[in-house]
Amino acid sequence: MDFPTTTSWRPVFLPRNYHWQTALHTPRTTRYAFLGGGRPAADFSTYLMADGINEGGITCAELYLPGVVSYASDPVADSINLTPQDFINWVLGEHATLAEVVADLPQVTLVARRWGNDPYVYPFHWILSDRSGQTLVIEPTGGPLKAQLNPVGVLTNTPILATHLQNLNDFLKIPGSEFTGRTVTAARDYLQSGAPLPTGTIPTTRFIHMALRRWGTRPMTTTAASLHQIFHWLAEVSLPYDPSRRAELNHNYTHYRAIIDISTATYNFISRKSGRLQQMTLTPEMAAHRHYPHAYAPE
Structure with a gap:
């Protein structure tokens, strides 16, 4: 996960029935618990997720796509209006299958608004997969959102x-x-x-x-x-960190490496700072009985 920010990323668990707010100040509620790499907003109570897996076995991760993305300037009436940074929470928190995600995509409008105090509206595309072995990519390059098959199963920026x-x-x-x-x-x-x-x-x-x-x-x-x-x-393929460029907004470096084992819903996380492996499994018991968000301490 490469990002030009100094905010600390860590494993985050978000529960079922979690009330969160988009960057457009629209309330939404999760139906499914999920686990992934995230960070809290500095100025409002929501977690930004960069990747993760939900209890239905869907995974989603965001990657840069500068120069070609097309976002709406303003929210659209009778649409699910999200900023790009809200998209993973919507995918993993509100869908049990990839088919459900694909069916709901035409209702979504991605709006060019900053997320919290982030300095930019980030251009993203997303890679999604599930236990069937299917891999999809969603690229907001104009027109209604749609998913395409990704036969190689690899995506970068x-x-x-x-x-x-x-x-x-x-x-x-x-x-x-x-x-x-x-x-x-x-x-x-x-x-x-x-x-x-x-x-x-x-x-x-x-x-x-x-x-x-x-x-x-x-x-x-x-x-x-x-x-x-x-x-x-x-x-x-990780991007190096340069301490002398830490304060630069465009210093893009690898904050962490993560592997998601879909078969067991296990999230494997290694931060740049510690280099140590953290492993968390999204069990049915966790999904059913944990009712509050939890940000794991970085090791």
């Missing part, structure tokens, strides 16, 4: 998914812009050849790097091995 897929095929010298079996075979062959992976902080490079890692690597045999390997992959 800008550009849009279609351009990422084209860049991946171009790198592997595969004709066309579709992610196909030929792309998978080429990714596996490339990784097994020992050729160097693309490196750097540019999102297009990070996308190709992670797509090659994912599709070129055979499945790990244990959960512990998978966690270790994926955290290593995430470290390879």
